[in-house]
Amino acid sequence: MDDTARADDDTTRSDDGVRVREGDPGELVAVMRVLDAGLLEADAGDIRDRLAAGDCLVAEASGRVVGALALDGDYVEAVATSPSRRGRGVGTALVRAAVDRSGRLVADFDEGVRPFYESLGFDIEERGGDARAVADTGAGDDRFRGVLRNA
Template structure:
């Protein structure tokens, strides 16, 4: 029997805590994003990490610096179920505006979250912005 949450279960979005550090790092690394433990720890201490949890298991995370999203990731088994949207909506409720810089291959993800996306001259990464 699998210990994965049911497909129809909604996770709870809450602030990340110090005890979530390893789980957040696993989620972020699983999405092949570069973010170190010290960076996540600092953001957690400044209340800038949100996690989506289901039955005590972290299934998604959003790490930001002010209104800039440094990382957003969802466990591969839980992608496509609106967890990214829940995290973004909660962050928007707190900040009113979000920005993000990301690779072309994740553009559809940010578009699905309602970000306005643009290319910047001389840059290989895209820039996205969303307001509440």
């Protein structure tokens, strides 16, 4: 099967012309740009592995990657949208496509993105930070875990 047929079989289109599909290993640089723009500390080697395994979804608009979501099983390792596309449903489309694939998603996140996960229907619980990490860096105070099941 050629790449065009594969992409068409595994594609979700949004109203504004954004298409969600499985990422291609050749898109590593584009995916890393999106994740970096989202200020995520994603490891390029891990993302390369996710792309090779078919566990990275991309949102594409006008032939350009404008969003990415990396999965490890049902765990969302990273999800980000290009700054120019934020607030326009790209992240939502990525999460919906991921939950359609796996039936369940789990994500850990900071307070600042909690409204995004709440809007998608994630069941959210506070995660106590690692006392050592909090003492060393001040991080971990406002971490949450969300679980979403396909309805």
